Amino acid sequence: MTPAYLISSPLGDIALRVEDDFLTGLFFVGQKYFPECSLMPVRKDAPPLVLLARQQVDEFFAGGRCVFTLPIALRGTPFQRRVWKALSAIPYGSVISYSDVAKDVGLSADHARAVGSAVGRNPVSVIVPCHRVVATSGSLTGYAGGIDRKAALLGLESRSAPSPLFSLQ
Numbered sequence: 105m106t107p108a109y110l111i112s113s114p115l116g117d118i119a120l121r122v123e124d125d126f127l128t129g130l131f132f133v134g135q136k137y138f139p140e141c142s143l144m145p146v147r148k149d150a151p152p153l154v155l156l157a158r159q160q161v162d163e164f165f166a167g168g169r170c171v172f173t174l175p176i177a178l179r180g181t182p183f184q185r186r187v188w189k190a191l192s193a194i195p196y197g198s199v200i201s202y203s204d205v206a207k208d209v210g211l212s213a214d215h216a217r218a219v220g221s222a223v224g225r226n227p228v229s230v231i232v233p234c235h236r237v238v239a240t241s242g243s244l245t246g247y248a249g250g251i252d253r254k255a256a257l258l259g260l261e262s263r264s265a266p267s268p269l270f271s272l273q
Contacts, residue, residue: 108141109154114165115253119143121227122153126177130157130228132249137225164230167263170196172231180225183209187222194236197261201240216240224248230257 108119108129121129121141131138146158156174163169178188190208194200202220203213211219224246226234235257239245247254 106139106141108139108143109146109150109158110143111146111158111161113161115249115256118161120146120154120157122151122157123177125151125153126175127153127157127228127231128177128179130161130231132229132253135229135250136248139227161230165260167260174231176228176231178227178232180222180227183218184222184225187219188226188228188232191223191226191232191234191237194233196233199236199238199242199258202237203240205237220246236261 202216206215
């Protein structure tokens, strides 16, 4: 069973998974698709990447970090990785629709459901900002960590984002 390091956040406990010097997981504990892992506390002798990830996550929640600079390895299907790469390009404080993500990966807007499925399987939540994807109407739909967390993450970014606060692209 893969170990994961437990950190706290204002939105609940987070599990960090590190493999081969890459962050391969950032999950809210108990979220949908939470992987099977053994949770352990972060100690001073934790891998340096775990300590750096905890620092950057803390800075994000404090409103002082808009961009993460962590080495990540996204493990999924080629389609999922294309979607996750597109998510990584969504600017802090912005939102985009599932159909627009479909277009960004070279598909028609009719593929929004397939995109939504890939978005929901994002293994590195917050850092790969799946919370920035909304319905075409602008409503908050789908988030493996829960709609309340999605709203809180968007609210956090709107308070510390440069103007305009949100742009539906």
